[in-house]
Amino acid sequence: MDAVGNVTPTQFLLPKHILDVWIIVLIILVTIVIMTSLVLCPATAVIIYRVRTHPIHNAVV
Secondary structure (H helix, E strand, O other): OHHHHOOOHHHHOOOHHHHHHHHHHHHHHHHHHHHHHHHHHHHHHHHHHHHHOOOOOOOOO
16 A cells, blocks of 8 residues: 555656756757847848948949
8 A cells, every 4th residue: 555655746757957958958049049149130230231322222333
């Protein structure tokens, strides 16, 4: 009877260290996405500005 009473629901949960690894991986991925957007958004704005204000488009040639 004691063996049946000692069954805990924690045997179906993931171990804590696996959850910690997934949290670290998700933080790294979010950091990569944020840093990439911080680099690409201003660069894209500069490229669009330079293409729109290029002398050929302004008929200065």
